[in-house]
Amino acid sequence: MTAGTTSTRRPVLTAAPLRVPRRLRIAGREVPWWAAVLVLYAVSRLLTTTLMLALFITATALHWDFASPRMDPTFFTFSGSWDGSYYSQIVEQGYPTSLPLDADGSVQQNPWAFLPLFPIVVRALMFVTGLSFYPAGFAVALVFGAAASVVLFRLVAARAGVSSAFWATAFFCFNPLSFVLQISYAESMFFFLMFAALLAMIQRRYWLMMPCGVAAAFTRPGALALPLALGIVLLFRMLQARRGGEGFRPRERMSMLVAGGVMALAGMSWPIIAAAVTGTGDAYVSTELSWWTGFIGKVAFIPLTPWFLLSWRYLSILGALIVIGIVAGYTWILTRPSVRALGTDMVAYAASYGLYLFAVFLPQQSTFRLLLPLAPLAGARGLTRSRRARKATLIACIALQPVALVLLWFIGYP
Numbered sequence: 001m002t003a004g005t006t007s008t009r010r011p012v013l014t015a016a017p018l019r020v021p022r023r024l025r026i027a028g029r030e031v032p033w034w035a036a037v038l039v040l041y042a043v044s045r046l047l048t049t050t051l052m053l054a055l056f057i058t059a060t061a062l063h064w065d066f067a068s069p070r071m072d073p074t075f076f077t078f079s080g081s082w083d084g085s086y087y088s089q090i091v092e093q094g095y096p097t098s099l100p101l102d103a104d105g106s107v108q109q110n111p112w113a114f115l116p117l118f119p120i121v122v123r124a125l126m127f128v129t130g131l132s133f134y135p136a137g138f139a140v141a142l143v144f145g146a147a148a149s150v151v152l153f154r155l156v157a158a159r160a161g162v163s164s165a166f167w168a169t170a171f172f173c174f175n176p177l178s179f180v181l182q183i184s185y186a187e188s189m190f191f192f193l194m195f196a197a198l199l200a201m202i203q204r205r206y207w208l209m210m211p212c213g214v215a216a217a218f219t220r221p222g223a224l225a226l227p228l229a230l231g232i233v234l235l236f237r238m239l240q241a242r243r244g245g246e247g248f249r250p251r252e253r254m255s256m257l258v259a260g261g262v263m264a265l266a267g268m269s270w271p272i273i274a275a276a277v278t279g280t281g282d283a284y285v286s287t288e289l290s291w292w293t294g295f296i297g298k299v300a301f302i303p304l305t306p307w308f309l310l311s312w313r314y315l316s317i318l319g320a321l322i323v324i325g326i327v328a329g330y331t332w333i334l335t336r337p338s339v340r341a342l343g344t345d346m347v348a349y350a351a352s353y354g355l356y357l358f359a360v361f362l363p364q365q366s367t368f369r370l371l372l373p374l375a376p377l378a379g380a381r382g383l384t385r386s387r388r389a390r391k392a393t394l395i396a397c398i399a400l401q402p403v404a405l406v407l408l409w410f411i412g413y414p
Contacts, residue, residue, distance in 0.1 A: 017158035044173035080184030118186035137184025145181030156379030338382035
């Protein structure tokens with residue numbers, strides 16, 4: 001694939017976004033770049049839907065036990081297993097005003113762990129179309145998955161060029177957990193909002209970044225990475241200006257401060273809302289900890305400890321050393337020249353989101369799904385420049401899709 005026009009890369013961390021050609025040449029024909037991305041996305045969804053449908057039909061015919069039981073076994077309920085049921089409760093019943101407790105008085109799993117924007121959008125579609133929750137959730141996720149793919153391509157192309165953007169988008173669309181782009185989860189909406197906010201940040205359109213970041217804060221946890229990344233970029237540019245490098249106008253600095261502050265407030269508001277509605281000060285944290293009980297028992301939440309708590313419980317000192325190795329390895333990746341070439345803002349975002357996962361998330365089978373907002377890193381030329389590496393990566397992604405579906409639908413949960 002080649003672009004209709006060419007552009008020159010600037011090998012500086014603060015380089016302006018590259019110009020993305022309006023049309024791309026594919027198989028000898030020129031098409032709008034967004035159309036090429038949507039075709040790629042459609043092919044990926046056709047593959048994943050075929051795999052899921054084949055698995056559903058086979059499991060139903062052979063009476064396999066699903067890891068997530070359901071009263072109404074249809075393909076759409078199959079696609080919306082586990083967390084989809086909580087979104088369904090939110091749509092149909094709203095959030096509970098009192099928290100469910102077990103015999104020991106500990107908070108049980110409940111809908112407060114799930115943020116409201118996705119069910120609000122699904123509810124609106126249900127009202128307009130008359131669809132039930134699971135088909136409507138499927139449709140909303142599918143549309144936002146397409147939007148996320150388009151924005152991801154635009155984002156990576158602005159930093160690494162069209163070829164890298166195409167491959168990064170392909171890895172995103174065909175990744176082993178790409179079923180989240182079409183099930184009744186908030187993931188695809190979250191990807192779109194995070195990628196859109198990051199694109200606005202690299203374009204220095206901070207007023208546009210702000211609504212995307214606020215919306216993301218009410219879609220899934222993790223949006224606090226955006227104001228943190230913006231703060232890092234602000235400090236970096238201030239240091240540059242002091243050293244005689246590129247400066248910025250007071251109005252631009254003010255827009256960064258306001259956008260960052262508003263996004264940070266939005267990111268911290270859901271625990272406050274949960275406390276106000278339920279009358280329990282730690283309603284949100286206690287709800288999140290209820291998902292930890294099956295892995296490490298009942299513990300108190302202390303930031304930056306979850307990975308060590310889990311690893312120490314099962315592997316003792318070896319587990320702690322593995323966690324330290326993972327942190328060191330991720331830091332090493334972010335310092336590679338091919339990653340740094342994506343720009344200070346992209347690296348700041350990746351570092352901030354990685355810090356969020358390390359600080360508050362207990363690693364388990366959902367870890368790989370939660371890594372997908374880091375998809376822009378796949379545009380680093382260290383991966384996309386090698387034809388052998390990108391082909392091997394794409395083949396591995398496709399081959400692992402049915403493996404992931406079997407493991408998560410019949411052994412674990414997605």
